[in-house]
Amino acid sequence: MQVVEKTGPWGFFFLLAYIGAAIYFVGQSGGGFWAVILGLLQAMVWPVYLIFHALEAVGA
Numbered sequence: 001m002q003v004v005e006k007t008g009p010w011g012f013f014f015l016l017a018y019i020g021a022a023i024y025f026v027g028q029s030g031g032g033f034w035a036v037i038l039g040l041l042q043a044m045v046w047p048v049y050l051i052f053h054a055l056e057a058v059g060a
Helices: 008-028 033-044 046-058
Strands: none
Touching: 008 033, 008 046, 033 046
16 A cells, blocks of 8 residues: 655645744744743744634634
């Protein structure tokens, strides 16, 4: 049985999105060690922020 994975381009897109979010959140941090760690963690879950604020704007 051969499994063909065809999500390579999406993986690259999400990698670029993570890098961009990491640059943004780390740039917004104070520069301290734990602030940078928090920025990297926020970069992993930024879609949650996006969906939350979108639903909040819609009024759901």
